[in-house]
Amino acid sequence: MVNELFSWLSNSHITGTIGIWLAAFGTLAIYSILYKENPVYRLAEHIFIGAAAGYGVYMTWAQILKPLWWDKITGGQWYWVLALVTGSMFYFIYSQRYMWISRIIFGALLGLVSGSAFKGFAGINIDRIYASFKPVYGPGMGLGDILNNAIFIVVLLTVMAYFFFSFEHRSAARRMPSSIGRWVLMFAFGAIFGSTVMARMSLLIGRIYFLLHDWFHIAS
Amino acid sequence: MFTGWLIKPGAPQWLWALGVLGDFLIFGSALFLLLQLVPVRYRKALVVIITFLAGLIYSVEFFVPADPKTGKNFLTGLIEQVADATNVVYAFALGLGIYSLFRFHGRNLARKRSGWHNSSAFFIAFFAMMLAGFWHDLRPSAMSRNTYNMLFDGIVAALGATMFSIVGFFIVSAAYRAFRIRSAEATLMLTAAFIVMLGQVPIGAYITSSLPTAGLGSLFKLENVSYWILNEPNMAAWRAIAFGIEVGALAMALRTWLSLERGSFFEREL
Amino acid sequence: MSVFEKLQHIDRRVTYLLLVAVIAAPLIWRLRLPIVVSPAVRGAYDAVESIPDDKIAVISIFWASGTIAENQPQTEALVRHMFLRDKKFAILAFDPQGNKFSYDSAARISKEMGKEYGKDWVHWGYRPSANFVPLLQALPHDVQGAIGKDYRGTPVAEIPMMQGIEKIDDIGLIAEVTPSQTLEVWIAFIYGPYRTPLIYAPTAVMAPEGFNPLDAGQIEGMLIGLKGAAEYEHLLNRQDFATRAAGALSTSHILIIALIVAGNIGYISSRRRRLQS
Numbered sequence: 014m015v016n017e018l019f020s021w022l023s024n025s026h027i028t029g030t031i032g033i034w035l036a037a038f039g040t041l042a043i044y045s046i047l048y049k050e051n052p053v054y055r056l057a058e059h060i061f062i063g064a065a066a067g068y069g070v071y072m073t074w075a076q077i078l079k080p081l082w083w084d085k086i087t088g089g090q091w092y093w094v095l096a097l098v099t100g101s102m103f104y105f106i107y108s109q110r111y112m113w114i115s116r117i118i119f120g121a122l123l124g125l126v127s128g129s130a131f132k133g134f135a136g137i138n139i140d141r142i143y144a145s146f147k148p149v150y151g152p153g154m155g156l157g158d159i160l161n162n163a164i165f166i167v168v169l170l171t172v173m174a175y176f177f178f179s180f181e182h183r184s185a186a187r188r189m190p191s192s193i194g195r196w197v198l199m200f201a202f203g204a205i206f207g208s209t210v211m212a213r214m215s216l217l218i219g220r221i222y223f224l225l226h227d228w229f230h231i232a233s
Numbered sequence: 234m235f236t237g238w239l240i241k242p243g244a245p246q247w248l249w250a251l252g253v254l255g256d257f258l259i260f261g262s263a264l265f266l267l268l269q270l271v272p273v274r275y276r277k278a279l280v281v282i283i284t285f286l287a288g289l290i291y292s293v294e295f296f297v298p299a300d301p302k303t304g305k306n307f308l309t310g311l312i313e314q315v316a317d318a319t320n321v322v323y324a325f326a327l328g329l330g331i332y333s334l335f336r337f338h339g340r341n342l343a344r345k346r347s348g349w350h351n352s353s354a355f356f357i358a359f360f361a362m363m364l365a366g367f368w369h370d371l372r373p374s375a376m377s378r379n380t381y382n383m384l385f386d387g388i389v390a391a392l393g394a395t396m397f398s399i400v401g402f403f404i405v406s407a408a409y410r411a412f413r414i415r416s417a418e419a420t421l422m423l424t425a426a427f428i429v430m431l432g433q434v435p436i437g438a439y440i441t442s443s444l445p446t447a448g449l450g451s452l453f454k455l456e457n458v459s460y461w462i463l464n465e466p467n468m469a470a471w472r473a474i475a476f477g478i479e480v481g482a483l484a485m486a487l488r489t490w491l492s493l494e495r496g497s498f499f500e501r502e503l
Numbered sequence: 504m505s506v507f508e509k510l511q512h513i514d515r516r517v518t519y520l521l522l523v524a525v526i527a528a529p530l531i532w533r534l535r536l537p538i539v540v541s542p543a544v545r546g547a548y549d550a551v552e553s554i555p556d557d558k559i560a561v562i563s564i565f566w567a568s569g570t571i572a573e574n575q576p577q578t579e580a581l582v583r584h585m586f587l588r589d590k591k592f593a594i595l596a597f598d599p600q601g602n603k604f605s606y607d608s609a610a611r612i613s614k615e616m617g618k619e620y621g622k623d624w625v626h627w628g629y630r631p632s633a634n635f636v637p638l639l640q641a642l643p644h645d646v647q648g649a650i651g652k653d654y655r656g657t658p659v660a661e662i663p664m665m666q667g668i669e670k671i672d673d674i675g676l677i678a679e680v681t682p683s684q685t686l687e688v689w690i691a692f693i694y695g696p697y698r699t700p701l702i703y704a705p706t707a708v709m710a711p712e713g714f715n716p717l718d719a720g721q722i723e724g725m726l727i728g729l730k731g732a733a734e735y736e737h738l739l740n741r742q743d744f745a746t747r748a749a750g751a752l753s754t755s756h757i758l759i760i761a762l763i764v765a766g767n768i769g770y771i772s773s774r775r776r777r778l779q780s
Contacts, residue, residue: 019376028379035387043395047402047519059338059351061392063358065600066334068389069327070359071366072599076629077324080652081317087249091237094256096318098264100325101257107332113276114268118322120284123489125319126636128288129692130486132295133636136695137687137721138479141472144719165469172473194473199418201470203425204462205711208727210404210426211433212573212707214526214755215729217401218748219572220394221526232530232747291640304670309644316634316641316649323633389600393568405522406515409762413770427760433707433730435536436753442537456539468714475715 432459511769534750546724558675565681576732643671
């Protein structure tokens with residue numbers, strides 16, 4: 014009888030349609046905050062947090078813990094139980110008395126990542142330092158290349174001067190480069206704002222497209 | 234113990250679960266008791282030593298030259314095992330976030346605070362999505378697959394996308410209200426923003442489509458000006474900023490590795 | 504208050520409605536505008552074309568539902584291109600939601616293009632983002648050992664297309680599709696020491712930072728947000744979601760510029776009136 018009651022779940026067309034309607038109502042519920050704060054928005058927000066957290070738990074088990082930990086234990090590698098012992102040390106953070114035990118595992122993981130900083134720094138910056146030595150003049154260089162490289166050098170040095178706080182910006186020789194750097198930064202921030210606008214609009218277009226195309230079936 | 238000697242591969246899953254629990258209790262208790270034996274004044278030193286030793290693995294592996302034939306040194310094999318172990322250990326840390334959420338919403342529900350019905354919706358959604366996922370995994374069928382996809386697409390995917398898309402409205406409102414040409418710097422910023430905004434979308438290419446595609450005239454096509462702004466002055470500014478950030482990050486990493494950093498985590502008495 | 508001064512006091516809900524209208528209109532009545540391919544996207548396209556036949560590509564997924572509108576079209580364009588040119592690839596997800604999104608997208612496109620899981624593509628599954636650095640440290644020396652099992656729980660050593668894929672030299676390209684600053688980690692631990700080609704597909708907000716490694720030669724190319732995906736689709740002679748959204752991107756940008764100009768007209772007007780009085 015239960016199977017008959019839920020037999021419609023076997024029909025992907027029905028569940029797909031329900032999914033679209035759930036998504037559409039959820040979308041409009043979230044957008045209702047644009048008018049004003051309301052209980053419908055709060056409810057939708059809590060439902061999302063719950064579902065995302067539940068999905069995270071399932072995915073962590075299905076994709077990490079089961080294949081990379083549980084299957085190893087049941088396959089005979091018993092010492093992987095120690096990973097559970099180590100992982101449980103995180104939870105001592107909730108105890109006032111034994112919180113220091115959690116600091117051991119946090120410290121180990123922090124140390125692990127910090128130790129890779131040397132390799133990381135070298136890997137990222139050596140190429141960039143090398144690429145920053147651009148020729149202002151050389152054989153085969155057109156006017157555009159010369160101007161671009163000159164602008165690059167001026168911008169790089171003045172922006173670095175702007176952020177150099179080890180000496181006070183007292184003398185004109187010290188103030189001028191950082192002043193130019195500030196102007197250049199304003200220019201760069203404008204460009205960043207332009208890109209940010211495109212990013213946010215893209216996300217909004219995605220949702221509106223869903224409402225028009227998948228729900229209302231009126232978008233091309 | 235149980236999982237090593239008493240329970241063999243092929244045993245039912247529930248037996249393995251009991252075995253793992255038993256081993257966890259044994260090893261966990263042993264470790265806990267061992268740590269309790271550490272005098273209070275040596276606890277911080279223990280944390281510092283473990284932090285240092287953990288960081289030593291990667292830093293020594295980087296500095297020790299590799300064998301030209303194999304490309305490895307004596308620590309490279311350990312690094313692979315570390316990655317395997319940390320994969321699993323980090324996964325167990327997920328429970329910290331879940332526990333915090335449960336504690337917060339559980340208290341709301343238990344004490345019937347204002348908004349408790351939202352907390353109950355949180356729990357319903359949490360268990361519905363999680364159980365749908367496990368159902369789909371353990372008893373795959375059309376029913377379980379459709380339920381899982383329905384809940385994921387209808388709730389997780391849709392509401393997540395919508396949450397982030399709201400910022401689009403706010404950015405329009407904020408830009409309209411706040412972007413004023415009060416100074417020369419603000420005007421410069423606005424000019425760059427307009428050029429990049431138009432140049433990065435097809436309408437910008439359309440506006441200057443009458444200009445030639447090659448030669449001096451092409452330099453003034455909006456998409457070319459926009460790309461030049463991003464690829465030249467913006468790139469140079471970002472390189473300068475990035476150098477500063479990288480040096481600062483290296484210094485911070487070194488201080489963290491050597492436990493020289495200040496702050497509540499590091500200075501708090503153990 | 505004059506008409507011009509009122510221009511800086513438009514109700515925010517009116518601006519929201521205008522925004523929805525200018526986005527919806529080109530989605531309903533298709534607005535066709537020229538798509539010009541930027542050098543950054545061309546570089547990414549050429550990098551995929553240049554993947555050696557005896558190597559695989561890796562598409563790294565860091566995105567979730569929040570940035571699906573930008574990152575999913577980028578992912579799908581890359582997947583389609585690789586299928587079109589018979590380049591084998593693996594997907595590796597560092598986000599649980601992105602894990603499912605990327606698998607579903609690749610599975611749908613592979614079915615459409617007659618490709619087979621395990622032979623033409625593979626999904627390496629989800630790994631916690633906190634383990635990103637340790638995983639990238641281990642991957643170059645033993646790809647199969649570092650990954651372990653794929654999305655379906657199969658040991659990667661048993662997957663046909665993974666035969667012979669053992670070290671970083673067997674990977675011909677890495678494409679990072681991400682809404683955050685994760686490219687630096689690939690550059691630090693993979694490109695820096697091993698010179699594996701990288702391409703970057705960030706959301707538009709992260710794109711300005713991407714020009715730094717592009718100039719230094721650390722990445723071959725970049726897909727800048729949804730527009731980058733549209734340019735990539737143009738190179739593939741396709742008109743998927745990104746191309747359709749390009750018109751709406753244009754109209755929304757025009758609206759924002761118009762509102763900023765209107766606000767400034769109102770501001771200048773009221774400042775002039777204050778100075779006169």
